[in-house]
Amino acid sequence: MTKIDIIQNVYEKLGFSKKESSDIVESVFDIIKDSLAQGDKVKISGFGNFVVKEKRARRGRNPQTGQEISITARRVLTFKSSQVLRKALNG
């Protein structure tokens, strides 16, 4: 499934045109992306939560060469699926 399929779903089930359906779907992902870029949490009930986590700098190793490298502090995005979704998958 890609964005096109999601747009198609919205288009088929509502009175929006293809262009409007596409605008809505694109905007939803843009809004979520902008919130996460600001460090906000995004909670979509029935689907899951997107949370930005701060990672401290640490010493790492290149697994191929074994050479030590320093990994800088960074922010990473994590996704925790909602219980409703996990139940739906295993129902």
Place this chain on the structure above:
Amino acid sequence: MVKFIMTRNDLIKKLQEMLKVYPQKDIAYAVKIMFDSMVEALKREERIEIRGFGNFTIRERKSRTGRNPKSGAEVKLEKRKVPFFKTGKELRLMVNNKK
């Protein structure tokens, strides 16, 4: 840093502000259709690829014997499917850059 939480309702409100000319009720319904269709895809074990955002896939967890951390009682955990999200490159950079 103050962290805000954006809920599904906040998302709908923001979308309605952005797309003022669209019927407001239908926008809320469109968001529901979007996430419902994603849930349905995952139920079919279909991979979801959103360029610039990330990919959702299903991973199988093997059955194992776990323990209730409170009582210490053994519990059998059945084999199950869990959704997994891998952040896309664009979003990964967006999240990491803005300090």
